[in-house]
Amino acid sequence: MGRTAGRSPEDTRRALLAAAGSAIRARGIHASLDEIARFAGVSKGGLIYHFASKERLILEVARDQLAAFQASMDAALDPHDTAPGRLTRAYLRSVLADDEVAVRDSLALIAQLMIVPAVAELAVADARRIEADLAADGLPEDVVALVVAAADGLSATPMWGGTAHTAAHRRLIERLVHLTRHPELWNDLGWPGETR
Numbered sequence: 001m002g003r004t005a006g007r008s009p010e011d012t013r014r015a016l017l018a019a020a021g022s023a024i025r026a027r028g029i030h031a032s033l034d035e036i037a038r039f040a041g042v043s044k045g046g047l048i049y050h051f052a053s054k055e056r057l058i059l060e061v062a063r064d065q066l067a068a069f070q071a072s073m074d075a076a077l078d079p080h081d082t083a084p085g086r087l088t089r090a091y092l093r094s095v096l097a098d099d100e101v102a103v104r105d106s107l108a109l110i111a112q113l114m115i116v117p118a119v120a121e122l123a124v125a126d127a128r129r130i131e132a133d134l135a136a137d138g139l140p141e142d143v144v145a146l147v148v149a150a151a152d153g154l155s156a157t158p159m160w161g162g163t164a165h166t167a168a169h170r171r172l173i174e175r176l177v178h179l180t181r182h183p184e185l186w187n188d189l190g191w192p193g194e195t196r
Contacts, residue, residue: 013050016047017057019036020036020058024113028112033048036054055118061109062110062123065109065110066110069094069106073130083138085143085180085181088137088144088180091130091151092173092176095152101158104158107159110123140183142186143186147176154172
């Protein structure tokens with residue numbers, strides 16, 4: 001993957017990050033720079049030109065994955081939806097995207113990268129930012145917690161060979177969206193130990 005006519009340095013960088021992700025998914029976090037360069041179709045020197053060290057490359061792969069998730073949330077925001085819970089609904093839509101393979105691959109890659117302390121620190125900071133944004137979304141804390149936990153659980157289903165796109169899952173998603181639009185329903189559930 002040498003510099004191709006018409007390809008910008010940013011295009012080359014993005015292609016190298018994608019190849020690094022593929023190499024790490026296939027070979028594990030301990031894939032060498034030589035192996036990553038082979039996946040990318042470049043020399044090790046060409047890879048190092050863009051990323052000075054393996055640690056830097058791994059951190060950039062993680063940043064790229066986290067940025068891609070944020071971009072999917074931003075894209076999932078409905079510009080006509082101004083009601084409380086709009087970000088929670090966007091989170092639900094982005095976590096449960098139709099492309100289960102992409103979601104599974106992204107989750108598997110982040111899980112592998114999390115053994116690197118700098119990546120774990122980056123991911124924790126990103127998760128806290130998203131949690132704070134969701135907490136400020138205008139819904140009761142318990143409703144947000146339920147919707148996020150259900151979405152996260154469903155999104156992990158493909159990692160174990162299952163699918164999150166059954167009729168029962170679609171009905172669950174519809175009910176979760178409904179709950180975000182009518183959070184007062186949470187109070188009608190009558191949970192044990194709670195007074196109404």
